[in-house]
Amino acid sequence: MFRSITPLMRSDAARIEDHLIRLCTDDRSLRFTAGLVTDETIRRHVSAIPFERDLVLGFVSQRGSVFGLVHGCVFTAAGRTHVEAAFSVDAAWRGRGLATALMQALTVCIADRVDDKGATVVGSCAARNLPMRAVFGHAGMTLRREDDEFHAHGVVRPSLAMAA
Ligand SMILES: CC(C)(COP(=O)(O)OP(=O)(O)OC[C@H]1O[C@@H](n2cnc3c(N)ncnc32)[C@H](O)[C@@H]1OP(=O)(O)O)[C@@H](O)C(=O)NCCC(=O)NCCS
Numbered sequence: 798m799f800r801s802i803t804p805l806m807r808s809d810a811a812r813i814e815d816h817l818i819r820l821c822t823d824d825r826s827l828r829f830t831a832g833l834v835t836d837e838t839i840r841r842h843v844s845a846i847p848f849e850r851d852l853v854l855g856f857v858s859q860r861g862s863v864f865g866l867v868h869g870c871v872f873t874a875a876g877r878t879h880v881e882a883a884f885s886v887d888a889a890w891r892g893r894g895l896a897t898a899l900m901q902a903l904t905v906c907i908a909d910r911v912d913d914k915g916a917t918v919v920g921s922c923a924a925r926n927l928p929m930r931a932v933f934g935h936a937g938m939t940l941r942r943e944d945d946e947f948h949a950h951g952v953v954r955p956s957l958a959m960a961a
Pocket residue numbers: 824825827828829882883884885886887890891892893894895896897898920921922926927928929931932935
């Protein structure tokens with residue numbers, strides 16, 4: 798399963814778009830932490846992904862469709878590399894460890910890229926999003942509650958270890 802996770806590029810934009818558009822209204826809200834997320838919003842979001850900078854990994858079926866996705870948005874804050882991770886898995890594929898595997902793959906990718914200082918990984922999810930909270934928790938990230946949201950925080954070092 799883990800081996801079939803693949804890095805995605807600009808040439809994969811259409812299949813990423815199709816995957817995100819398949820999310821139902823509620824899943825879109827959870828994924829984008831927003832109210833109403835239209836197809837057009839998703840198209841604009843995907844066309845704006847800087848694939849050369851960010852880490853985008855997915856499960857791709859033999860027919861070429863993306864059925865699980867993690868987008869690691871890379872940015873610098875206080876002189877330190879940060880990666881904000883957001884996940885989505887097709888409804889039919891949930892509960893089989895795909896998001897957990899995507900988190901592990903993202904951690905490996907970050908560890909391959911970072912210098913000795915390491916990188917901070919962050920993520921957030923609605924308090925009611927128990928699967929997402931479990932994925933962050935399994936990765937060893939610290940979870941902090943703020944109103945109806947949980948904010949996850951962890952550090953990836955070149956050694957691959959994630960520390961709170
Ligand atoms: C959140 C999401 C990505 C999880 O994907 P997934 O592939 O089903 O996750 P996993 O199979 O790796 O499961 C993660 C954990 O959640 C647990 N889990 C699943 N459903 C659960 C539920 N209803 N209540 C509590 N725990 C649950 C699983 O048991 C697993 O924990 P375990 O390894 O200890 O058993 C998926 O539900 C999704 O795409 N949701 C819509 C978009 C979204 O919410 N994105 C998150 C914003 S960052």
